[in-house]
Amino acid sequence: MNENIIFFFSGTGNSFDITLRISKQIGNTDIFNIASDKILPSLDKYKRIGLIFPVYGFTMPNIVSKFISNIPNNNSYYFCIVTLGAFALGAMYRTFEAFGKIGIKLNYITNIYMPENYILFSKVPSDKIIKAHLKNSINRIKEISTDIISNNEKITQKNIFYIMGKHFASSESKKWALISSNFIINNDCIKCKTCIKTCPVENIKPVNENIVFGQNCECCLACIHVCPKQAINYGSKTIGKKRYINPNINIADMKTY
Numbered sequence: 001m002n003e004n005i006i007f008f009f010s011g012t013g014n015s016f017d018i019t020l021r022i023s024k025q026i027g028n029t030d031i032f033n034i035a036s037d038k039i040l041p042s043l044d045k046y047k048r049i050g051l052i053f054p055v056y057g058f059t060m061p062n063i064v065s066k067f068i069s070n071i072p073n074n075n076s077y078y079f080c081i082v083t084l085g086a087f088a089l090g091a092m093y094r095t096f097e098a099f100g101k102i103g104i105k106l107n108y109i110t111n112i113y114m115p116e117n118y119i120l121f122s123k124v125p126s127d128k129i130i131k132a133h134l135k136n137s138i139n140r141i142k143e144i145s146t147d148i149i150s151n152n153e154k155i156t157q158k159n160i161f162y163i164m165g166k167h168f169a170s171s172e173s174k175k176w177a178l179i180s181s182n183f184i185i186n187n188d189c190i191k192c193k194t195c196i197k198t199c200p201v202e203n204i205k206p207v208n209e210n211i212v213f214g215q216n217c218e219c220c221l222a223c224i225h226v227c228p229k230q231a232i233n234y235g236s237k238t239i240g241k242k243r244y245i246n247p248n249i250n251i252a253d254m255k256t257y
């Protein structure tokens with residue numbers, strides 16, 4: 001019987017990669033994709049309950065906020081790892097607060113810098129920087145796993161960065177994440193359906209010969225990054241920009257958890 005469970009959400013595989021490597025290091029760990037429609041296991045038997053996800057707009061993805069608000073309080077050791085490309089600006093404290101709201105004391109929270117995937121505003125780093133991030137993550141994973149196995153406490157503070165990110169991380173400004181009609185598919189599309197198979201929340205459907213985006217987008221950008229023909233863009237914001245999928249993982253495997 002496994003004594004740990006890690007819940008993860010991931011678009012382009014960074015958080016999934018970290019989930020797999022942390023699970024391997026700490027051992028005895030079940031893994032659960034929070035975007036799956038599988039029934040949540042009973043958490044009673046787990047000594048440690050972890051959550052690994054990307055920072056979106058200086059806070060949690062919507063799906064993660066919802067998940068946290070329903071997570072049962074088990075008196076277990078709760079830990080979180082957020083992956084991010086550049087600036088957290090209070091994302092960790094916001095996560096700590098989200099757990100606090102439902103009466104759970106988060107025992108440990110930390111972050112791991114990974115390659116940036118937010119190409120609506122920023123861009124994917126060079127191959128050299130991607131390699132450097134992935135290399136640095138090896139030591140971070142060792143440190144974090146040691147902490148988790150020892151049930152160490154690590155809590156973030158409400159600081160100036162939290163205040164700086166407050167405006168952008170408000171629920172109002174998160175609405176941009178749901179503008180599905182801005183996804184444009186160009187004539188390079190070969191109808192391979194990779195986007196449909198990859199979307200973690202099943203928001204892309206084949207309708208007659210077309211590919212249609214629904215209203216349930218989490219804005220993980222996996223569809224844009226995974227398309228082998230770079231045929232999916234978000235308005236004009238992503239045109240000509242480099243794409244990224246974490247090279248350590250097979251993106252299709254995320255759906256098996």
Ligand SMILES: Cc1cc2nc3c(=O)[nH]c(=O)nc-3n(C[C@H](O)[C@H](O)[C@H](O)COP(=O)(O)O)c2cc1C
Pocket residue numbers: 009010011012013014015016053054055056057058059083084085086087088114115116117118219220221246
């Ligand atoms: C919608 C969106 C918003 C993002 N916002 C931030 C952010 O506020 N700060 C940051 O450092 N990275 C941000 N990123 C980058 C991701 O957090 C980072 O690349 C993460 O490792 C991606 O994880 P994944 O591959 O598991 O999806 C954002 C990415 C997306 C798609």
